[in-house]
Amino acid sequence: MLKPRPTATREIVNLDGIWRFAVEGPETAAPWSGPLPGALEAAVPASYNDLFTDPSIRDHVGWAWYQRDVWVPRGWAGERVFVRFDAATHAGRVYVGDRLVAEHTGGYTPFEADITDLVAPGAPFRLTVGVDNRLTNVTLPPGTITVTRDGRRSQTYLHDFYNYAGLARSVWLYSAPALRVEDVTVVTTIDGTTGVVDYTVTASGDAEVAVRVLDATGGEVARGEGAAGSLRIENAVLWRPGAAYLYDLVAEIRDGDTVTDSYPQPFGIRTVEVRGAEFLINGEPFYFTGFGKHEDTPVRGKGHDDAYLVHDFQLLDWVGANSFRTSHYPYAEEVLEFADRHGIVVIDETAAVGLNLAVAGGLTGQAPTPTFSPETFNDETQTAHARHLRELIARDKNHPSVVMWCVANEPSSTEEGAREYFEPLIALTRELDPTRPVTIASVIFATCENDRIADLLDVICLNRYYGWYLDTGDLPAAEARLEADLRGWAAKFGKPIIMSEYGADTLPGLHSVWDSPWTEEFQRSFLDMYHRVFDRVPEVVGEQVWNFADFQTSNGIHRVDGNRKGVFTRDRRPKAAARALRERWRRIGHHK
Numbered sequence: 152m153l154k155p156r157p158t159a160t161r162e163i164v165n166l167d168g169i170w171r172f173a174v175e176g177p178e179t180a181a182p183w184s185g186p187l188p189g190a191l192e193a194a195v196p197a198s199y200n201d202l203f204t205d206p207s208i209r210d211h212v213g214w215a216w217y218q219r220d221v222w223v224p225r226g227w228a229g230e231r232v233f234v235r236f237d238a239a240t241h242a243g244r245v246y247v248g249d250r251l252v253a254e255h256t257g258g259y260t261p262f263e264a265d266i267t268d269l270v271a272p273g274a275p276f277r278l279t280v281g282v283d284n285r286l287t288n289v290t291l292p293p294g295t296i297t298v299t300r301d302g303r304r305s306q307t308y309l310h311d312f313y314n315y316a317g318l319a320r321s322v323w324l325y326s327a328p329a330l331r332v333e334d335v336t337v338v339t340t341i342d343g344t345t346g347v348v349d350y351t352v353t354a355s356g357d358a359e360v361a362v363r364v365l366d367a368t369g370g371e372v373a374r375g376e377g378a379a380g381s382l383r384i385e386n387a388v389l390w391r392p393g394a395a396y397l398y399d400l401v402a403e404i405r406d407g408d409t410v411t412d413s414y415p416q417p418f419g420i421r422t423v424e425v426r427g428a429e430f431l432i433n434g435e436p437f438y439f440t441g442f443g444k445h446e447d448t449p450v451r452g453k454g455h456d457d458a459y460l461v462h463d464f465q466l467l468d469w470v471g472a473n474s475f476r477t478s479h480y481p482y483a484e485e486v487l488e489f490a491d492r493h494g495i496v497v498i499d500e501t502a503a504v505g506l507n508l509a510v511a512g513g514l515t516g517q518a519p520t521p522t523f524s525p526e527t528f529n530d531e532t533q534t535a536h537a538r539h540l541r542e543l544i545a546r547d548k549n550h551p552s553v554v555m556w557c558v559a560n561e562p563s564s565t566e567e568g569a570r571e572y573f574e575p576l577i578a579l580t581r582e583l584d585p586t587r588p589v590t591i592a593s594v595i596f597a598t599c600e601n602d603r604i605a606d607l608l609d610v611i612c613l614n615r616y617y618g619w620y621l622d623t624g625d626l627p628a629a630e631a632r633l634e635a636d637l638r639g640w641a642a643k644f645g646k647p648i649i650m651s652e653y654g655a656d657t658l659p660g661l662h663s664v665w666d667s668p669w670t671e672e673f674q675r676s677f678l679d680m681y682h683r684v685f686d687r688v689p690e691v692v693g694e695q696v697w698n699f700a701d702f703q704t705s706n707g708i709h710r711v712d713g714n715r716k717g718v719f720t721r722d723r724r725p726k727a728a729a730r731a732l733r734e735r736w737r738r739i740g741h742h743k
């Protein structure tokens with residue numbers, strides 16, 4: 152699905168701002184048939200939870216409603232009119248006046264509706280959006296709804312971040328011609344000093360399609376006719392980690408000499424390949440440094456915020472990080488575009504986090520009930536998972552920053568049924584995008600001996616907490632275990648290994664002369680120990696610390712106002728470990 156952009160043939164109106172707001176209740180059963188009741192208003196984009204002081208809103212389980220009046224620009228006569236939601240978490244329902252125009256499940260990918268026949272240029276309409284935050288065994292992420300003893304609905308889940316919901320990303324009204332560019336796919340390879348650009352343009356009907364490639368200065372460097380083709384760009388400037396360079400593929404629909412639709416798709420010329428135990432970008436070994444991140448800030452929850460976007464990338468640069476993983480869901484498109492423009496490498500993950508009932512069994516690794524079964528995660532879950540993969544890859548396929556798909560985080564890959572569940576999904580990912588490697592971030596219970604899916608993956612991503620959840624505070628014991636673990640995977644699979652999570656909760660300002668868990672000194676020593684081991688194991692091609700910043704979680708006795716494994720606090724101040732990472736990562740660069 153194309154991101155709305157203004158062009159000579161398309162216009163766009165941003166609908167962010169203050170919307171009327173109500174949570175579902177007896178008096179809001181059918182809010183779309185009129186103005187929402189009550190006086191609440193909510194900011195868009197933002198998760199609604201932390202905006203309000205009322206705990207029954209913050210912890211509400213079910214539908215919540217947003218509403219505003221929207222004017223259609225009077226110049227849009229003759230154009231198609233669309234309303235586009237960058238995300239509605241976790242499910243959305245959209246009404247124009249009283250009419251349902253769109254329904255979508257999945258809280259982190261966009262959807263839109265053609266509302267031309269329901270609105271008039273130069274006139275207003277009432278736009279109402281419901282968002283549903285309920286998680287079940289067939290949603291991603293999954294969850295369970297229970298009823299408390301006093302009759303309230305309560306949501307529990309297996310993922311370690313707060314179940315923020317709402318309109319956390321932008322909402323747009325845009326116009327486009329009836330006969331228009333609907334999709335663009337760009338795949339690049341490198342032939343000596345020439346960039347080879349294979350493109351496909353999908354139009355909404357029979358159309359005369361032409362493309363032009365513009366370099367970063369806007370100069371035309373190639374052109375082609377037809378909906379698909381291969382273009383050659385001599386002396387191409389490659390997209391490289393730390394040295395981004397973007398071209399635009401301008402897809403045009405023509406009627407004789409007139410351009411009736413025009414859409415610019417940014418892309419970078421680069422290749423990605425796994426060869427032996429190496430991860431290659433443009434044929435050169437690449438070593439990942441950086442973090443697992445979250446979309447999480449005070450007050451906004453998961454609301455996208457351009458100021459935090461800019462600042463987070465400044466901090467990535469300051470600390471010398473060259474990459475991050477979009478743990479544990481697809482991030483706002485603005486984040487990937489920023490990474491494209493600034494040469495940061497991204498591992499792009501679905502919202503499949505929590506497919507693991509063994510985690511509920513504590514550190515035993517034993518699931519109290521089977522993770523994969525008709526009653527738990529089943530065919531319907533798998534179908535939803537496939538849809539999530541389709542939507543993720545459709546949205547993000549053209550980003551040069553995205554170098555790998557992560558199909559899930561910490562599924563119960565050691566249990567019966569795991570292979571049957573994941574094999575078709577991994578195959579689907581490869582079919583949808585044969586150009587990028589595929590991985591899954593593996594849970595600590597999965598060893599190279601008992602894991603059932605690692606052979607299906609290109610890169611072994613390991614989340615490990617020796618010295619924190621296991622051997623707590625005993626770094627020498629943890630060091631031995633970590634090294635044995637890594638060497639086991641390396642020997643058995645011979646594939647590249649990325650440590651996709653390792654970290655220790657740390658309270659800023661807590662100090663000790665000893666390596667005491669929760670202190671700033673411990674976080675440093677913990678990371679130092681992991682780095683010593685990584686430097687001894689050649690198959691390790693990357694290190695992504697858990698987490699970039701502290702983030703909010705559900706309540707729990709092992710969480711102090713959220714998860715505190717951030718190298719930065721939630722308001723982005725560095726803990727002591729940040730300077731140690733800075734020293735290491737600036738020294739390593741992109742190759743270990």
Ligand code: GCB
Nearest residue numbers: 311560561614652697714716
């Ligand atoms: C994990 C999860 C991550 C948690 C982290 C932790 O393995 O992937 O979502 O936040 O551990 O801190 O426990």
